[in-house]
Amino acid sequence: MMEEEELEFVEELEAVLQLTPEVQLAIEQVFPSQDPLDRADFNAVEYINTLFPTEQSLANIDEVVNKIRLRIRRLDDNIRTVVRGQTNVGQDGRQALEEAQKAIQQLFGKIKDIKDKAEKSEQMVKEITRDIKQLDHAKRHLTTSITTLNHLHMLAGGVDSLEAMTRRRQYGEVANLLQGVMNVLEHFHKYMGIPQIRQLSERVKAAQTELGQQILADFEEAFPSQGTKRPGGPSNVLRDACLVANILDPRIKQEIIKKFIKQHLSEYLVLFQENQDVAWLDKIDRRYAWIKRQLVDYEEKYGRMFPREWYMTERIAVEFCHVTRTELAKIMRTRAKEIEVKLLLFAIQRTTNFEGFLAKRFSGCTLTDGTLKKLESSPSPSTNPFLEDEPSAEMEELAMEKGDLDQPKKPKAPDNPFHGIVSKCFEPHLYVYIESQDKNLGELIDRFVADFKAQGLPKPNTDEGGAVLPSCADLFVYYKKCMVQCSQLSTGEPMIALTTIFQKYLREYAWKILSGNLPKTTSSSGGLTISSLLKEKEGSEAAKFTLEELCLICSILSTAEYCLATTQQLEEKLKEKVDVSLTERINLTGEMDTFSTVISSSIQLLVQDLDAACDPALTAMSKMQWQNVEHVGDQSPYVTSVILHIKQNVPIIRDNLASTRKYFTQFCIKFANSFIPKFITHLFKCKPISMVGAEQLLLDTHSLKMVLLDLPSIGSQVVRKAPASYTKIVVKGMTRAEMILKVVMAPHEPAVVFVDNYIKLLTDCNTETFQKILDMKGLKRSEQSSMLELFRQRLPSPPAGAEGSSSLSLMAPTPEQESSRIRKLEKLIKKRL
Numbered sequence: 001m002m003e004e005e006e007l008e009f010v011e012e013l014e015a016v017l018q019l020t021p022e023v024q025l026a027i028e029q030v031f032p033s034q035d036p037l038d039r040a041d042f043n044a045v046e047y048i049n050t051l052f053p054t055e056q057s058l059a060n061i062d063e064v065v066n067k068i069r070l071r072i073r074r075l076d077d078n079i080r081t082v083v084r085g086q087t088n089v090g091q092d093g094r095q096a097l098e099e100a101q102k103a104i105q106q107l108f109g110k111i112k113d114i115k116d117k118a119e120k121s122e123q124m125v126k127e128i129t130r131d132i133k134q135l136d137h138a139k140r141h142l143t144t145s146i147t148t149l150n151h152l153h154m155l156a157g158g159v160d161s162l163e164a165m166t167r168r169r170q171y172g173e174v175a176n177l178l179q180g181v182m183n184v185l186e187h188f189h190k191y192m193g194i195p196q197i198r199q200l201s202e203r204v205k206a207a208q209t210e211l212g213q214q215i216l217a218d219f220e221e222a223f224p225s226q227g228t229k230r231p232g233g234p235s236n237v238l239r240d241a242c243l244v245a246n247i248l249d250p251r252i253k254q255e256i257i258k259k260f261i262k263q264h265l266s267e268y269l270v271l272f273q274e275n276q277d278v279a280w281l282d283k284i285d286r287r288y289a290w291i292k293r294q295l296v297d298y299e300e301k302y303g304r305m306f307p308r309e310w311y312m313t314e315r316i317a318v319e320f321c322h323v324t325r326t327e328l329a330k331i332m333r334t335r336a337k338e339i340e341v342k343l344l345l346f347a348i349q350r351t352t353n354f355e356g357f358l359a360k361r362f363s364g365c366t367l368t369d370g371t372l373k374k375l376e377s378s379p380s381p382s383t384n385p386f387l388e389d390e391p392s393a394e395m396e397e398l399a400m401e402k403g404d405l406d407q408p409k410k411p412k413a414p415d416n417p418f419h420g421i422v423s424k425c426f427e428p429h430l431y432v433y434i435e436s437q438d439k440n441l442g443e444l445i446d447r448f449v450a451d452f453k454a455q456g457l458p459k460p461n462t463d464e465g466g467a468v469l470p471s472c473a474d475l476f477v478y479y480k481k482c483m484v485q486c487s488q489l490s491t492g493e494p495m496i497a498l499t500t501i502f503q504k505y506l507r508e509y510a511w512k513i514l515s516g517n518l519p520k521t522t523s524s525s526g527g528l529t530i531s532s533l534l535k536e537k538e539g540s541e542a543a544k545f546t547l548e549e550l551c552l553i554c555s556i557l558s559t560a561e562y563c564l565a566t567t568q569q570l571e572e573k574l575k576e577k578v579d580v581s582l583t584e585r586i587n588l589t590g591e592m593d594t595f596s597t598v599i600s601s602s603i604q605l606l607v608q609d610l611d612a613a614c615d616p617a618l619t620a621m622s623k624m625q626w627q628n629v630e631h632v633g634d635q636s637p638y639v640t641s642v643i644l645h646i647k648q649n650v651p652i653i654r655d656n657l658a659s660t661r662k663y664f665t666q667f668c669i670k671f672a673n674s675f676i677p678k679f680i681t682h683l684f685k686c687k688p689i690s691m692v693g694a695e696q697l698l699l700d701t702h703s704l705k706m707v708l709l710d711l712p713s714i715g716s717q718v719v720r721k722a723p724a725s726y727t728k729i730v731v732k733g734m735t736r737a738e739m740i741l742k743v744v745m746a747p748h749e750p751a752v753v754f755v756d757n758y759i760k761l762l763t764d765c766n767t768e769t770f771q772k773i774l775d776m777k778g779l780k781r782s783e784q785s786s787m788l789e790l791f792r793q794r795l796p797s798p799p800a801g802a803e804g805s806s807s808l809s810l811m812a813p814t815p816e817q818e819s820s821r822i823r824k825l826e827k828l829i830k831k832r833l
Contacts (some may be wrong), residue, residue, distance in 0.1 A: 006109055006387070008198040019040070021040075023286060024040045032821055036050070037369060040269055047173065051064055052064075053815070064526060068468045077306070109567040111472070116782065118508075127418050133163055134649070144403065148187070151184050151187050151188070152188075152197075153158075154184050156185065156200060158177055158181040159181065159200055159203050159204055159207070161177060161179055162174065162178060162181055162204070162207050163207055164202070165177065165216065166207055166210055166211055168176075169214070169218075169237060171215075171240035171241045171243065171244050174211065174240075174244050178207075178208070178211070178247050178248075179245065179566070181204060182204070182247070184782065185200075185201060185204055188200075188201070201230060208248055208249070211244055211248060211397075212245075212248050212249060212252040215241045215244060215248075215252065215256070216243055216252065216255060216256065216259075218237065218238060218241055219238065219241070219256055219260065220340075221615060222238055223259065223260060223263045224263075230812075231489065238282060238305055239304065239305050239306075239769060242256070242305065242306055242307055243307065246307060253310070257310065257312070257315060260312075261312075261315060261316055261319045264294065264316055265316070265319060265323060268287075268290060268291070268320065268323070269323070270328065270764070271290065272286075272287060272290075273328060274327070274331050274334070279327070279331055280330075280331065280335070280342060281328075281339070281343050281344070281346070281347040282346070282347075284328075284346075284347045284350050284351065285350055287324060287419070288350065288354045288357075289319045290352075291316075291317065294316070294320075295313055295316065295317060298312070298316060299313065299355055300422040305508070311362075311365060311366050313362070314363070314364075314365070314366050315361040315366050317358055318366055318367060318773075319423070321358075321418070321421040321422045322421075323422060325421065325422045325425045326425075328422070328425045328426075329425040329428075332425065332428075332429055332831075336429065339429055339432055341432055341433060341436040344426065344430075344432055345431060345433065347486075347699030348423055348424065348426050348489055350490070351422050351423045351426070352419075352488050354422065355418045355419055355421060355423065355555060356416060356420060358418040358421075359416040359417060359418050359419075362418075363417075364417030364418060365422075365661075367417060367418075369371065374748060385479070420490075420609070423488075423489060424490075426489060426490075427489065427490040427492065427493075427494060427657045430486070430489055430490055430494040431494075433489070433494070434494060434497045434498060434501065436500055436817045437498065438501050438504075440478075441478070441504075442505070442791060443475070444475065444478060444505075445505055445508050445509060445512060445513075446475060446490075448471040448474075448475070448509070448512075448515065449512055449516075451471065452469075452513060452517060462677055467558065468553055468554075468555070468558050468562045469555060469559045471509075471513060471653075472509075472513075472559045472562055472563055472566075475505070475509060476563075476570070479572075480570075482498060482502075483498065483502075483570075483573065483574065483577060486498045486577075487577040487578075490675060491577060491578050491579050492578075492579055493580065493582075495574065495577060495579075495582070496578070496582055496585055496586070499578075499585075499586050499588075501576055502570070502574075502588075503588060503590070506563070506567060506588070506591040506594070507590075507591060507594055508595075510560070510561070510591070510594045510595055511594075513559075513602065514556050514559060514560055514563075514595075514598045515554065515597075515674050515717055517552065517698070518552075518553060518556060518598075518602065518605060519545055519552065519553065519605065520600060523635075540809065544609050544612050544613060545609045547652065549608070549654070550609070550649065550652050550653065550656070551656055553602050553605055553606055554602075554652075554653060554657050555608075555656070556598065556602055557598075557599055557602035557603065557657065557663060558600065558656075558657065558659060559659050560596075560598040560599045561599060561663065562781075562810045563595045563747075564592055564595040564596060564599070564788075566599050567588050567591055567592050568588070568592060570588065571586060571587070571588040571592075574586045574588075595674060599663065603663060603666055603667050603670060604670070606653055606667050607670045607671045607674055607755050609649065610645060610649045610650070610671055611648065611671065611674050611678070613645040613649070614641075614642045614645055614675060614804075615678075616641070616680060617638040617641040617642045617643075617645075618638065618679060618682040619682070620637075620638045620686035621636070621682055621686065621700075622682040622683075622686055624636075624638075624685075624686070626686050626688070626689040626690065626693030626694075626697065627688045627689060627690045627693060627778065628690075628693075629690060629692050629693040629696050630691060632695045632696050633690060633696070633698060635699065635700055635703045637701050638706060639667075639700045639703050640702075642704065642707075643703075643704075643707050645733060646707060646711065646713050646714060647714060650711060651714065651715035651716065652715050652717065653667060655718065664712070665712070665723050665725075665726060668711055668712050668722075668723075668726050669725065669726050671728060672711075672729045672730050672733065673710070673728065673729060673733075675708075676708075676729075676730070676733030676734060676737070679704070679732070679737060680736065680740070682739050683697070683737060683740060683741075684740075684772045684775075684776065686776065687775045687776045687778065688746055688775075688776065688777065688778025689776050689777070689778070691745060693742045694741050694745040695745065697741050698738060698741045698742070700747070701734060701737045701738055701741060702738065704734065705730065705731075705734035705737075705738070708730045708734065709722060709730055710722070710730075711730075712726065713724075736762070740762065740773065740776075743757065743758050743761055743762060743773055744773060744776050746758075748774075748779065748783075748787070751786065751787055751790050752794070754787075755787070755790050755791050756794060757761055757793045758773065759794065759795070765795050767788060767791065767792065770787075770788065770791050771784070771788065774788075776789055785799055
């Protein structure tokens with residue numbers, strides 16, 4: 001029983017002494033110790049095993065027990081001391097708490113005393129400063145009263161003086177006094193409830209009304225609506241009256257300006273009535289000459305009468321423009337049938353010149369007509385040929401002819417605020433101009449067609465081949481001239497109509513001049529035989545297209561590229577010229593697609609021509625008896641024929657497409673994509689093939705591969721590295737052809753090795769391709785059946801997406817591993833040669 005109680009006690013003690021990891025870590029930091037007995041994970045069994053590792057160490061058990069007992073006694077003493085020391089802690093704590101409470105009570109009493117004393121001090125300060133505040137208020141009120149009385153005195157005296165000066169028409173003194181009276185009156189707005197103040201305010205308003213009526217009467221007397229102007233020029237009284245009108249209601253000022261300008265332009269309305277000969281468009285210069293004389297006359301006679309900030313000269317010019325626009329619109333509606341293109345353009349040109357004159361002379365700060373169209377800010381300088389206006393049409397044509405489209409242009413002049421102020425009236429009649437341009441462009445296209453037929457094909461061995469057709473530059477020069485001219489007339493619907501005309505004739509140019517003059521392909525007659533290949537000499541076999549036709553195709557391609565780039569620039573420029581709300585209606589994408597189609601057709605014709613020239617050679621290759629070839633020699637005659645055609649055509653095409661290098665690269669890529677699959681197709685037709693025949697075909701394939709890799713720079717003195725995209729296509733396609741021949745060369749016994757070698761080299765899981773390989777080897781149908789069955793069994797089943805990468809990894813090292821055989825064949829040929 002005693003032992004059980006002791007065990008329970010130990011378990012309870014362990015449960016009580018079970019500390020959290022955080023507490024245990026804190027104890028270790030405060031009391032660091034290396035003693036195993038102080039560790040949280042202390043294990044008595046491990047500790048005893050440490051003390052007595054062997055049986056021999058048990059001889060010291062008594063000594064160890066004594067040490068442990070001694071340590072236990074020391075621990076008991078330490079615990080006892082600590083427990084006794086904590087006996088009086090509770091009593092000391094209660095005593096300290098009582099002392100703290102007493103101290104808090106004393107502190108509270110002191111704070112209360114301080115608060116009472118502060119309240120008394122504040123009360124005392126209020127009593128001391130009460131009289132001072134009263135004195136401050138009295139001083140401020142007194143100052144305000146004195147200031148108000150002074151203002152009242154000034155207001156009363158000013159109103160009396162104002163009324164007296166008004167009766168005597170002393171406008172110079174009134175201008176200074178009236179402004180002061182109005183400034184003083186502003187201080188009395190909060191006192192308007194006082195009858196006397198309200199009465200003074202009403203007197204000021206009455207004086208202002210009287211002044212306004214009196215000044216208007218004086219101007220009416222000086223410049224009557226009927227009759228001639230007052231002789232002797234303006235008086236000082238009217239000049240001072242204008243200063244007074246500046247202070248009065250703005251309506252007075254506007255009325256003076258309106259009446260003066262109306263009286264000033266009354267003669268114009270009489271001279272240029274609708275029934276007068278000078279009113280028609282052919283004499284529009286006289287209108288602008290008249291207003292120029294009137295502006296000079298105004299400056300001389302009345303320039304000092306009106307204040308400078310009234311901008312009277314500009315206002316007269318602006319009102320003249322509004323009247324002129326109305327009168328011209330009216331007379332053009334009446335005589336619309338008499339308007340011709342030349343007459344309309346003459347009137348518009350003179351009008352825009354006049355608007356430019358106004359822009360140089362005036363700032364446009366008085367323009368308030370809502371119909372006036374403000375242009376957007378000018379764009380920054382650019383190399384775009386349609387982004388800048390040229391100084392003249394001659395300079396435009398010269399730049400177009402030289403192809404100098406990328407020269408930086410001068411920045412546009414600042415916007416004309418007067419643009420359209422008069423010329424806006426011509427916009428409803430611009431259909432005459434648009435119809436004229438439609439007719440002119442139709443005649444221009446017809447002339448281009450006739451000139452092209454008269455000139456014929458470009459001559460070979462000259463700079464004409466591959467050059468941009470001159471008619472293209474002429475067309476876009478005319479387009480630019482029309483666009484600039486129309487944008488000066490209007491930036492609205494007429495520009496959209498002109499864009500439609502541009503689209504129409506861009507398509508016609510692409511159809512009639514470019515596509516319509518591309519050479520037509522004809523079916524080849526006959527073909528090459530082995531004997532003809534053997535007899536063929538260099539230069540004896542002509543391409544399907546003549547040299548002149550090749551130059552023409554390249555020239556049309558270059559022209560289409562120029563048209564494509566220039567049409568894009570034209571679209572950007574049109575969007576800048578037209579109103580922002582109409583930009584979405586300008587879209588030349590269809591026309592650019594048309595030129596892209598011409599480019600693609602031209603490249604396809606070049607590819608078809610070279611491809612067709614190589615067809616007889618490939619046909620001859622497939623008809624050769626490859627099973628009868630007894631030894632490997634130089635490259636076969638069909639390879640020589642293919643190389644000959646490539647050397648004949650490619651240099652001509654490259655030289656004529658020197659300015660459009662990217663399209664020459666496209667030609668090379670398309671030819672490779674067309675020729676290589678066709679070569680592999682004819683390769684499958686070569687059956688049966690002997691081992692030596694396969695070696696000869698492998699040599700021929702390698703020769704063609706080298707020629708194709710060198711295709712972009714073949715026959716050129718400057719050797720350039722072929723584009724990576726083209727090289728990749730050639731290497732991939734011709735490597736496949738080489739792998740096919742290597743599979744054919746491999747022995748078909750044992751069958752498993754042959755099938756595995758096929759899968760490794762070609763990575764082609766198509767049974768049809770495998771069947772073609774077996775046909776090339778000349779195997780019997782019974783042997784092919786077993787081979788096909790074995791092939792289907794040995795086919796790997798890679799996961800989706802891994803087939804492509806695995807095929808590349810298998811194909812990549814193969815040419816390097818197998819190239820030794822080709823090098824041996826080349827050495828053999830060199831020795832024989």
